[in-house]
Amino acid sequence: MEKEIKTFTVSIYTENNIGLLNRISAIFQRRHINIESLNSSVSEIKGVYRFTIIVKVTELQIKKIIGQIDKQIEVIKAYYHNEDDTIYQESCLFKIKSSLLFDDRQIQNIIKDSNARIVTVNKEFFVLEKSGRRKEIDNLYDRLNEYGILQFVRSGAVSITKQPMNISEILSEFKN
Amino acid sequence: MSSQKKISGSEAVVKCLIAEGVEIIYGYPGGAIMPVYDELHKYEDKIHHVLTRHEQGATHSAQGFARISGKVGVAIATSGPGATNLVTGLADAQIDSTPMVCITGQVASHLLGSDAFQETDIVGISTPVTKWNHQITKASDIPNILAKAFYIAKSGRPGPVLIDITKDAQFEMFDFNYSKVTGIRSYKPVPKPQITSLNLAADLINNASKPMIVWGQGVILSEAEKEFLTFVEKTGIPAAWTIMGVSAIPTSHPLNVGMVGMHGNYAPNMLTNECDLLVAIGMRFDDRVTGNLDKYAKQAKVIHFEIDPAEINKNVKADVPVLGDAKETLTKILPLLKSRKHDKWLNNFKKLYKIEYDSVIKNDLFPTKEGLTMGEVIKEINTYTKGNAAVVTDVGQHQMIACRYAEFNKSRSNITSGGLGTMGFALPAAIGAKMACPEREVVAVIGDGGYQMTIQELGTIFQSKVPVKIVVLNNSFLGMVRQWQQLFFEKRYASTELVNPDFTAIAKAYYIKSKKVSKREELATAVEEMIKSKESFFLEVVVEKEANVFPMIPSGAAVSDIRLK
Numbered sequence: 099m100e101k102e103i104k105t106f107t108v109s110i111y112t113e114n115n116i117g118l119l120n121r122i123s124a125i126f127q128r129r130h131i132n133i134e135s136l137n138s139s140v141s142e143i144k145g146v147y148r149f150t151i152i153v154k155v156t157e158l159q160i161k162k163i164i165g166q167i168d169k170q171i172e173v174i175k176a177y178y179h180n181e182d183d184t185i186y187q188e189s190c191l192f193k194i195k196s197s198l199l200f201d202d203r204q205i206q207n208i209i210k211d212s213n214a215r216i217v218t219v220n221k222e223f224f225v226l227e228k229s230g231r232r233k234e235i236d237n238l239y240d241r242l243n244e245y246g247i248l249q250f251v252r253s254g255a256v257s258i259t260k261q262p263m264n265i266s267e268i269l270s271e272f273k274n
Numbered sequence: 275m276s277s278q279k280k281i282s283g284s285e286a287v288v289k290c291l292i293a294e295g296v297e298i299i300y301g302y303p304g305g306a307i308m309p310v311y312d313e314l315h316k317y318e319d320k321i322h323h324v325l326t327r328h329e330q331g332a333t334h335s336a337q338g339f340a341r342i343s344g345k346v347g348v349a350i351a352t353s354g355p356g357a358t359n360l361v362t363g364l365a366d367a368q369i370d371s372t373p374m375v376c377i378t379g380q381v382a383s384h385l386l387g388s389d390a391f392q393e394t395d396i397v398g399i400s401t402p403v404t405k406w407n408h409q410i411t412k413a414s415d416i417p418n419i420l421a422k423a424f425y426i427a428k429s430g431r432p433g434p435v436l437i438d439i440t441k442d443a444q445f446e447m448f449d450f451n452y453s454k455v456t457g458i459r460s461y462k463p464v465p466k467p468q469i470t471s472l473n474l475a476a477d478l479i480n481n482a483s484k485p486m487i488v489w490g491q492g493v494i495l496s497e498a499e500k501e502f503l504t505f506v507e508k509t510g511i512p513a514a515w516t517i518m519g520v521s522a523i524p525t526s527h528p529l530n531v532g533m534v535g536m537h538g539n540y541a542p543n544m545l546t547n548e549c550d551l552l553v554a555i556g557m558r559f560d561d562r563v564t565g566n567l568d569k570y571a572k573q574a575k576v577i578h579f580e581i582d583p584a585e586i587n588k589n590v591k592a593d594v595p596v597l598g599d600a601k602e603t604l605t606k607i608l609p610l611l612k613s614r615k616h617d618k619w620l621n622n623f624k625k626l627y628k629i630e631y632d633s634v635i636k637n638d639l640f641p642t643k644e645g646l647t648m649g650e651v652i653k654e655i656n657t658y659t660k661g662n663a664a665v666v667t668d669v670g671q672h673q674m675i676a677c678r679y680a681e682f683n684k685s686r687s688n689i690t691s692g693g694l695g696t697m698g699f700a701l702p703a704a705i706g707a708k709m710a711c712p713e714r715e716v717v718a719v720i721g722d723g724g725y726q727m728t729i730q731e732l733g734t735i736f737q738s739k740v741p742v743k744i745v746v747l748n749n750s751f752l753g754m755v756r757q758w759q760q761l762f763f764e765k766r767y768a769s770t771e772l773v774n775p776d777f778t779a780i781a782k783a784y785y786i787k788s789k790k791v792s793k794r795e796e797l798a799t800a801v802e803e804m805i806k807s808k809e810s811f812f813l814e815v816v817v818e819k820e821a822n823v824f825p826m827i828p829s830g831a832a833v834s835d836i837r838l839k
Contacts, residue, residue: 113460117397117407124402165584171406171426174460272459 100158105134107179107186107257108164110149111141111265113172122149122173125166131155135188135254143265146174150186152255175268179259186257190235191217192226192242193249199224205245212238223248283413284309284444286452287377288317290420293452296348298339298709300324300332304352305392307379309444324709324738327730329356331702333363334728337372338706341689342664342714344497346373346427347706353380354392357438358399362696364434365403369693370518371495373432375423382442383411396438405433413446418455425455430463431582432495465583467598467606474594475553475577476610482551482575484619485511486542488534488563491518491692492556492581498601499523499685502555505604510615512623514542516557518692521682525661531623535563536827537674540634540836541626543827546571547834548622555579556600559589560693569832579603633838634824639679645818646794648675648747654798655717655745656681658805663715664689664707668700668724671753674823676719698727704742705734715743715805722748722774729780735810736784743804744781744812749819750774757822781812792816 112118119138126133134152141148153160160178167176196219198205209216214228228238235252281289287310291299299321303311314323326332329351336347347367351360357378367374381390397409406426408419416439423435479485493502503523506513512531515522523530532539534546546552552574557563564570567589578585578592579600586595596603638649652675655663661681667673667690682688689707691699704718725746735742752770759767781788787807791800797815804811827836 116409117401120398121401128402162584162588165586165588169582169584171458171461269459272457 101156103154103156105152105154105181106160107181107184107255108149108151108153108160108167108176109179109257109259109263110151110167110176111174111263112147112149113174114145114147115172118170118172119149121170122151122167125163126153129159129163131159131163137254137256139256141265143269146265146269150255150257175263175265177259177263179261183261184257184259186231186255187229188232188235188253188255189227189229190250190252192228192247193223194226194242194245194247196220196222196224198245202245205242208238208241214238279450280447281450282309282313282444283416283439283446283448285313286413286416286448286450287420287439287444288313288321289450290417290452291348292317292320293454294346294420294424296321296346298322298324299348299350300326300335300339300706301350302326302329302332302352302356304356304379306353306381306441307350307356307377309441310350310377310379310439324705324734326702327733328728329359330362330698331728331731331734333360333367333374333376334696334699334702335706335709335734336374336376337363337367337699338666338689338703339710340372340374340706341703342686342707343710344686345710346375346424348375348377350377351379352392353378353396354394356392357394357396360436361399361403362694364400364436366691366694366696366699367434368403368405370691371432371491372434373427374434375427376434376436378436378438379444380409380438380440383440384442386440396436400436403434404436407436407438409438409440410443411440413443413448416443417450417452421452421455422458425458426461464581464599464602465597467596467603471594471596472603472607472610475596476607478551478575478577478594479509479511479553480612480614484549485509485551485553485616486545486549487511487513487553487555488516488542488546488557489513489519489522489555490516490557492579492600493519493522494685496556496581496600498556498604501601501604501608504608505611508608508611508613510613511553512542512616512620514539516560516563516692517677517688517690519557520677521685521687524683525681526683529620532627533678534833535560536565536829537678537823537825539627539678540630540825540838541623543825543833543836544626545622547573547832549574551575551577553577553579554590555604556581558585561589564589565827565831565833565835569834630825630838638675645821646792646797646815647821648672648817649679650794651745651747651797651801651815651817652676652679652719654801655719655805657798658802659715659717663687663717664711666690666700666704666707666716666718668720669695669697670721670724671749671757671821671823672719672721672747674754697724700724701728701744702731702734704744705731705738705740708740708742717743717745719745719747721753722746722750722772722777723752725777732781732784732786736786741808741810743807743810745804746777746812746814747817748774748777748814749817749821751819754823756820760820760822761828777814778812786810786812788812788814790814790816
């Protein structure tokens with residue numbers, strides 16, 4: 099079980115610090131592990147930041163990696179979760195020729211079916227936004243690709259865990 | 275401690291060092307750190323700055339200082355090449371958990387990122403080899419960041435910290451106010467020991483029939499020598515050490531069964547795979563200790579006393595992890611333990627020692643062949659220092675031989691580059707060790723290869739009058755690599771033979787007393803003369819060219835596949 103390669107979501111709560119991203123990514127780099135996606139943002143606690151990193155590794159590896167991330171000075175707490183234990187979303191943008199909207203009615207159906215949203219339209223192109231799971235975005239990409247995509251970009255995953263994180267409690271334990 | 279008077283950032287750096295109790299620092303000046311050096315000049319009655327001959331030497335001196343004293347070692351350098359020359363020392367301190375603070379100068383903040391003269395991203399470069407690092411661009415950050423640096427370097431599992439200070443921050447005037455850091459919100463240096471795991475561990479120890487201890491540097495770092503000795507004597511468990519742990523208890527102790535690992539002793543390596551309980555204390559199951567992990571102590575239950583949670587189950591699965599500082603956990607477990615003896619089991623160690631003695635040790639220490647052995651040199655050093663010296667070693671054959679045979683009565687007496695295996699470590703580390711403990715005899719034992727990597731530090735010994743004793747065991751080879759070439763590469767000696775200079779002439783050029791020995795009958799008097807010397811002394815011993823270090827666990831083999839020849 100522990101030796102099977104799976105997708106894990108790593109959530110890291112940190113103090114904001116220049117260079118911390120470098121320090122965290124170095125832990126993956128030295129083990130020759132590719133980062134599938136990485137997102138850094140503010141968290142639910144003021145002054146506390148949160149990294150969300152998606153990697154494909156074994157559970158044995160991710161446990162050791164979490165230990166090494168967790169001991170970095172500015173890391174408050176690091177966790178890993180299975181895909182099933184998280185609710186995650188990615189976001190993407192497509193740039194497509196506007197003429198296709200009128201020349202090929204099928205595109206309108208694709209947009210409707212996929213719950214994608216048109217962000218802007220002008221004479222030359224329109225921009226489509228879609229949030230969802232990796233697979234949904236991949237599906238939409240495949241369908242639109244038949245008609246031609248001018249530009250495509252996808253964000254890293256952001257994720258919320260089903261289990262509570264207890265960061266506030268960890269922080270309140272600290273007494274200087 | 276606080277004072278409300280505007281001072282420069284560079285003066286603040288020096289005041290912070292003083293406030294942290296720093297008395298000696300090692301370094302090398304240059305453009306971007308000149309303001310700090312100007313202040314060091316003013317405060318030279320409070321802080322002694324030792325000018326090394328290379329920044330790498332400054333880091334190893336700071337490490338030697340830290341390893342023998344337990345205090346934080348400090349090294350200082352300029353930006354660019356000065357800073358990059360610290361990297362080896364930082365990596366060495368990181369892997370061997372040595373408390374060190376390195377301070378580097380940096381180009382002015384408005385030049386950052388512009389490829390300015392002697393600009394290098396030392397924070398980026400040093401990130402993977404530091405416990406923590408930080409760049410300061412405002413003078414007002416200096417007191418708190420330096421206080422944090424010392425706290426982080428020293429607390430929990432110690433390690434190196436690098437602080438990079440831009441030149442404008444060094445010049446900037448501000449209101450200086452210093453207070454020590456005693457905690458950081460996101461950093462838990464010492465995990466709390468769990469009573470349940472202490473109970474489980476005590477239960478296993480009380481009921482084991484063939485238990486064995488392997489201890490490492492953690493015992494020394496947590497200053498748990500006394501508690502550890504009580505633990506060993508109360509439980510009666512045979513105790514073996516890693517190269518970083520030796521000297522925590524005397525080498526002559528009846529329960530001290532020697533070194534584990536690649537060139538360790540026969541008995542503890544063999545019996546690692548026979549014991550029913552392995553009690554690991556303050557060690558991290560390095561691959562040079564365990565050999566093939568799939569065949570390491572599989573039959574045994576494992577208890578792991580450890581301060582760093584990331585080490586638990588990293589290499590060897592612990593049945594009972596005991597997290598915490600070794601001094602605290604050992605103190606807490608002592609009342610739970612029964613007084614026991616394991617004489618029959620201990621006898622197995624003695625029997626295997628006899629085998630090792632007959633086939634290896636006797637020939638190393640009492641050779642009958644003409645060429646001098648490294649072992650007999652160490653034996654003579656033992657004779658004249660009576661096991662009271664600190665022995666500083668470099669890396670390679672001489673290191674293994676010295677650690678196998680050196681006798682130690684006192685803790686913090688074996689200073690070596692264990693995890694990183696840094697050739698060139700010993701000479702500058704010996705300088706730091708001697709300056710930290712001037713009352714102690716400090717003997718550096720170095721190979722002819724590693725010696726030439728930092729040989730310029732003879733200049734530091736001469737200029738700063740550091741009475742270290744230097745022994746170079748000269749076999750005109752990079753001996754350990756040659757040994758591997760002999761055993762595993764069919765004697766193809768690719769680039770391992772050294773054509774050496776006249777080492778005694780070099781020592782003489784630095785006005786260091788020196789002697790060269792190549793015959794057995796000259797050895798004892800030469801070692802005696804060296805130890806009796808009040809000044810620094812250089813002794814070159816020409817040893818057998820193609821001798822090998824045994825026992826040996828070939829890489830990838832099991833500890834019990836250890837070879838005696």
